[in-house]
Amino acid sequence: MNQMDLASNGSQVVLEGRGIRKSFGTLEVLKGVDVALGRGEVVALIGPSGSGKSTLIRCLNMLEVPTGGEVAFRGQRIGRKFRDSVDSTGFGTLRRHVGMVFQHFNLFPHKTALQNVTEGPIVVCGTPRAEAEAQAQVLLAQVGLAEKRNAYPSQLSGGQKQRVAIARALAMRPEVLLLDEVTSALDPELVGEVLTVIRSLAEDGMTMAIVTHEMAFAADVADRVLFLDGGRIVTEGRPDETIRNPSNERLAAFVSRFNH
Secondary structure: OOHHHHHHOOOOEEEEEEEEEEEEOOEEEEEEEEEEEEOOOEEEEEOOOOOOHHHHHHHHOOOOOOOEEEEEEOOEEEOOOOOOOOOOEOHHHHHHHEEEEOOOOOOOOOOOHHHHHHHHHHHOOOOOHHHHHHHHHHHHHHOOOHHHOOOOHHHOOHHHHHHHHHHHHHOOOOOEEEEEOOOOOOOHHHHHHHHHHHHHHHHOOOEEEEEOOOHHHHHHHOOEEEEEEOOEEEEEEOHHHHOOOOOOHHHHHHHHOOOO
């Protein structure tokens, strides 16, 4: 399902990258990528290391400012400044509605799980502390960590830290959640508990873009799969067309590495 398919099916495009290019010095990582996320859609981004997957979703949240092209949220162009202007939405507004979960958790080490989750709503949104803490406890319960609310990151496993990071992102009540290789830093036995949380979010209708090497998970949870290679989207389609039965030769060779 491409951007035109989204429109024809009546799905509202929430977040969009148009002709996204990104260079670091002389290295061009993204070479004109178009991507659109429909409301309630889960899109998996797969591809070899260095193909531009993580850079793409960081551009969609303006954590990396594209060298060329533009990002749009709810059809409004995102500008290069933090605050909104007459002709564009500021990336500060974008980040309040588009959450990000990183590979390496990025929790505040000196704050408890509860405090990590309440920080954004209190500081950014001005939510009263009692209200933020009540919401945080609901979210920690949602990711299976109600009993760990007073634990510090040093007292948590990698899987538990990542679940706190997901709860922290959800505390901002985002319309879109971007997940960047959120299981790659985990021990294999901890991967399942994080994927269970993400699967639950998908079932609840959260719009998500997921960079992952977990092929079976991507095939199970994604509505659409994008295969990136060399800074471009080589092919896209439903999981049945991409991961389970790839017709593209380059994609077939990539997917076969995970089927042994």
